[in-house]
Amino acid sequence: MTNSILEAREKRWAKKLWLVQKFVEKAPVASLAVLTLRMPMPLRASARAADIAHRLFSLFEETIQNADIALSYKELKISADGPESYIVCDAEAEMLKHLAVRFESEHNWGELVDIDIMDSCGHTKNRSALGYEPRKCFVCNEVAAVCAAGRSHSLQEIQARIEKILERAPEHLFLQKPHMHDAYPEPYKNSGGLHASIHG
Template sequence: MRDLFTTGTPQTIADVLHSKDERVHRQQQLLAQFPQGTVVALKMNVPGPIKTNASLWELFAAGQRQFETQFQDAEQLQTPIVTTTSAGTEVFYVFALAGTTAKQRAMTFEDQEPLGRLFDADVFTSDQKRYSRSTMGYPVRRCFLCDRPAKECGRNRTHSVAELQAYFNQVATEVLGDD
């Protein structure tokens, strides 16, 4: 079985928060540049302090390819922007789609087993609307380990980093094969 977490630079909470601030800034820039577009930010929810390395990037790229199949017929207003820092890899898309349509397609990807479960796709429009499952009347995402609401498990630290990483390793082995 693969072990995705043997190499890489450990990140601090401050590093992760800085990355989040940069993501928000990039989203705002794209919304200002393409006010009629819908911005979709795709990232992988990597557990623990190692957020990127060659194996995690390979897993991200496989997920990105799956994600893009949900949007293959959608007009893109901007070439996808991929950023990789020590805090992880993200890709930003701008589509000529309604926000609800983009979120429905993103949810289809997120709900795919097993790879889509590792990702979050955030959807925004220039009127500063963020599309979420709950605002669209869909149930919240479920934890991939116990089926409770994912945010509840994250907030309560219901599962150890080792348990979450074991799930990632299992998915990587299924999707990418053994090393």
């Protein structure tokens, strides 16, 4: 893992804490959702992956709004570690985590995203604390953490499975087209981020 990726992850953690501290002062209840892609680095550092992340961000934002939860802040940016999205909501963290797990489990593209939830005290809500099983690998259906740690699947195998998952939803027709031998051809250049604060 390169220094730039480690630095990006450290910055993401610091940003999580900063957002929670900033917005908890503006609402009696606030929690944070952070979306990242479940892809190895060579696959998530691309324009196509950024396109997928943008659509997943919009779909989860819509899920939150359909649950009558108000949004305080939202941001989508590209770091050295790939796309990352932030949504601050006026909702209890446990409620938001249930929504996140349902999205990850039930949406056509849910297997491709990790949605971390942090409460107003800076504590991360995990699946096991709410009675959910660990996430499964979308290639072989074993525990995902075990496959990731053991590098159980080749990049080509993972890429092929990602394309099958994308085909489940009509949105895949509007994604950038994959190349014959490489669906993720060019690194996505750091754009500095696209963000919007509802509070201004």
